[in-house]
Amino acid sequence: MVGVALVGVTVVGAGAPGVLATSADLSESQGLVTLAELNRRAVTLAHSLADERDEVTAYIAAGRGAAAEDGSGAGADRAKPAPPAAHSARVDRQVEEIRAAAPDGLRRTLAGIPSLRRTALAGDGTALAAHRAYTQVIDELRALAARLADRTPARAADGPGRAPAELGQAVEQASATRGLLLAALAVPDRGGSGRTVYDPVSGRYVTEETPGAGVGARVRDELTAAAHRARVREQVSLADFDSTADAAARESLAATVTGPEVKAAEDHLGRLADGPQLSRAERRTDPERLSDALTARIEQMRGVESALATRQVERMERLRDDDVTALELRVALLGGCLLVAIGVSTAVARTLTRPLAVLRLGAARVAAAPESEEPIRFTGRNDEFAQVVRSLNTLHGKLLELGARVARDGGPEAAAELTARHAELRGETERLTAELERQRHGVHHTFVNLSLRTLGLVERQLTVIEKLEEREQDPEQLSTLFKLDHMATVMRRHSENLLILAGHEHAHAHQEPVPLVDVLRAAVSEIERYERVAIESLPQHAYLAGFAADDVSHLLAELLENATSFSPPEKRVRLSGWSLDDGHLILSVRDEGIGIDPERLADLNARLADPALAAEGEGLGLRVAALLAARHGVRVELRAERDGGVRAVVLLPQALLPDAPPTVKPPVMAFAEGMPTVSLPGEAEPGPGAPPAPGAAGEVPADAVGA
Incomplete structure (x- = not known):
């Protein structure tokens, strides 16, 4: 259903600028009608x-x-x-x-x-x-x-x-x-x-x-x-x-x-x-x-x-009526496109999920107690999935026949025959396993293609919105376009999450090292509640290897998204960093929420350390963070704060921290009005509340965070 929702949001985002422009024309023409009547x-x-x-x-x-x-x-x-x-x-x-x-x-x-x-x-x-x-x-x-x-x-x-x-x-x-x-x-x-x-x-x-x-x-x-x-x-x-x-x-x-x-x-x-x-x-x-x-x-x-x-x-009344008609047509067209897109996406999703559910049920019946379960039924299609279902039902029947024969016959001959039948069934099971793997690979390929298409649509939508922003002069309409632009950026990150979960490489590596402050700014810009994030002290002249910059930024964005989602809306989420004596660098994401109980915290840290332990159906952001961290040897750990809230600590290994700055000076970027100012006090000075505590390589020091 995530893919269906993404398709719907993409269609709405693509049609929203046209509806907003027509609505502005209608508002203008209504004002002209009022002025014309007043003039009369x-x-x-x-x-x-x-x-x-x-x-x-x-x-x-x-x-x-x-x-x-x-x-x-x-x-x-x-x-x-x-x-x-x-x-x-x-x-x-x-x-x-x-x-x-x-x-x-x-x-x-x-x-x-x-x-x-x-x-x-x-x-x-x-x-x-x-x-x-x-x-x-x-x-x-x-x-x-x-x-x-x-x-x-x-x-x-x-x-x-x-x-x-x-x-x-x-x-x-x-x-x-x-x-x-x-x-x-x-x-x-x-x-x-x-x-x-x-x-x-x-x-x-x-x-x-x-x-x-x-x-x-x-x-x-x-x-x-x-x-x-x-x-x-x-x-x-x-x-x-x-x-x-x-x-x-x-x-x-x-x-x-x-x-x-x-x-x-x-x-x-x-x-x-x-x-x-x-x-x-x-x-x-x-x-x-x-x-x-x-x-x-x-x-x-x-x-x-x-x-x-x-x-x-x-x-002026005729002009207003024409604008009303144009707005109704645009809204109707957008609604029709949305219904068609959702219908097509839902149909495609059902064609993939329903056969897999049937195959899972059939395999469970065969493995558990075939003599007490009915064969599975799969109607309406005659393709590879139907062939696998028929094979499962055949296996189910042979198991029933074998069970009846074992119950009826006995002795060494029956044992030998049973051994032969067992070998035959093992071969059939291996064949079915290979068939299921092939089907799973096909579903995976379809999933990746759908995610790439959605990501492409979002990129094109961002291009269209940027062109509208360049031509728009009305401050209210420009504010609305900026909100659409930010929503599309968040959608792009969600699409990239799907590719990461599918094990697909999509990020484009930078050729040169990237300033650490730019990586942090990029992470802040990709979350929905970016205005709540305050960037505090960072090491001076800190750079990140270009091949890992996008993945580290994405990892921090997922941690910031969780921090802003599970903390009061009036509280700040603080992002800081400092260097350790052994050459490692620590990044800290601290919120002021209600905190996490110790048992749940231990479970989350275990899942961050080993992506294979991630539970299905929950913790999508943490699973993405765990996969990205494992890709570059980054350690991520959650710690409870004494005064409430949770601090996420990210330990960047020395291999991701180049010694020399890039040959080309990076452009100086300024935050928008109202955003916090980045402070760079020194290359090895820790941020507030974080005393410098050296630790072994690849290990997050326990006293490096005010836990």
């Missing part, structure tokens, strides 16, 4: 807020009702009433609808609208200052359209792009032009006369105001100049819209913004917004007619803008 509501609120701004600006320019109260002044007949409360209530209602979904900055700005309104209506600020204060709020609402265009991914690049934002800017400037012109016309004339002169710069006749009308004229000129600038910005935004919008959007705007009212509005704008001042004749323009014409044009432009905002919401 913001467009509606911006329209209402612009209407309120224009009314408030004209009301302030008219003197906040002062001209109407005293009935004096030439502008008394144009005095503006206070903006209706219904308009303010509509704005407040729309603000409440958008507040919950708005970003923090925009939410704070919207919360200040009531204060802005009170200051504009009851304060002493100018009309232009109030206009600018309202415009800042509207600009923040308009910024959502630009943000949506910037965040739209390349896979949705067939949409309108920045055209809705450009049209929204044009609509805003058209509304600003309307409000500023109406405010300029609402400024009361407070007496004075002027004369008309020719202006050589503009080529027009202008009226020079007398000093008595200076304040009102200055306010009117400021509002007119601002309206002129807004008109220019509107024309620039419309030109940008024509250059960025698709044909359908341009045709929709051209077909909607048309008619006699639009033509009248264009005529008014051509006269009133073409310069920074209004002539005396232009100041006599009827504000009601001007407002009706400009408002009709603005409402038509707003209709096109709202339609584009709605189209953006629908387009």
Whole structure:
């Protein structure tokens, strides 16, 4: 079942990057749907807020009702009433609808609208200052359209792009032009006369105001100049819209913004917004007619803008639905591949284990009491296993026949015949033993091939994950890829364990000696809970023979895996080493777990000393460690600590410790942030809690570890 599990984990690991990428796309598209819906509501609120701004600006320019109260002044007949409360209530209602979904900055700005309104209506600020204060709020609402265009991914690049934002800017400037012109016309004339002169710069006749009308004229000129600038910005935004919008959007705007009212509005704008001042004749323009014409044009432009905002919401919803479908397909494909892989692996495993179980049962029946046992049955196949089963049943029948004959006959002749039959049965047994050995060799060969294929798949999976890590920029996705990379590294070690148990050599020997600290780092990187391992003091300039570096690293990884698995998760596992006077080197793996009882500890040490004593079905890591230690003459011993926990001591013989360092200086490697720092105090200094105690070669000194 280990092979089946490895195949399943390999399939999941291979398909996980694609599922994660599709999930990220879905999360992005859902965020775009939310932003598009927020932008659609913001467009509606911006329209209402612009209407309120224009009314408030004209009301302030008219003197906040002062001209109407005293009935004096030439502008008394144009005095503006206070903006209706219904308009303010509509704005407040729309603000409440958008507040919950708005970003923090925009939410704070919207919360200040009531204060802005009170200051504009009851304060002493100018009309232009109030206009600018309202415009800042509207600009923040308009910024959502630009943000949506910037965040739209390349896979949705067939949409309108920045055209809705450009049209929204044009609509805003058209509304600003309307409000500023109406405010300029609402400024009361407070007496004075002027004369008309020719202006050589503009080529027009202008009226020079007398000093008595200076304040009102200055306010009117400021509002007119601002309206002129807004008109220019509107024309620039419309030109940008024509250059960025698709044909359908341009045709929709051209077909909607048309008619006699639009033509009248264009005529008014051509006269009133073409310069920074209004002539005396232009100041006599009827504000009601001007407002009706400009408002009709603005409402038509707003209709096109709202339609584009709605189209953006629908387009983002389609993009999200496509991403949902893609994620469902990837998950379904991964699940199907996983089921197929597990099914095939299970079927292959059963074809190997079931015949062996039948043969084991038949041999046990023949060896125990054939006269009281039934022959074994093996159906469904007609191959080498079936032939061995038939031979066992034949042997079983002959034993029954021989037993009956012995019971029926007696004397020297029966003894001689029995001896002959015994020799015949011995020959048959030897033949069957050879046949079983051949079958076992076939199973072993299949087991090794399956492990090598799994190891190859894991290596390819690591290559794919490394390429994904190089291209990934998102920190969360990169963290997930690093976890997959580490899981694949652990899977590779487990696959190598299977090869070691099968007696297959797979590690690639290094040509040069390897620094001991690199061997220890490699061992730490191959376990699941690597962050809990602390590397303490090590001998300086210690090297390990290249042919044994991979096996020693693998042996230490198995000991570290056991130490981290059977100790509290908050406790550290400490890895250290020191040299002995006789040239040997000791490595220590110490945990702070609950410890092991003496009887169990003695049994484990016996199994580490002799791999042939390893019990079947348990202690896979210790059996691998014992096999690797026996391969290079390394001694491994477990010892109980006085203060709790277990220390695993590894004695490296002098044959694995070259005298001279390699000719090529090994690269300096740094641990990641948060990993312990390696300390190299001296070539023969022991680590903490490990006094230097010489011992005989090949023998672990009893006092070399704080047992």
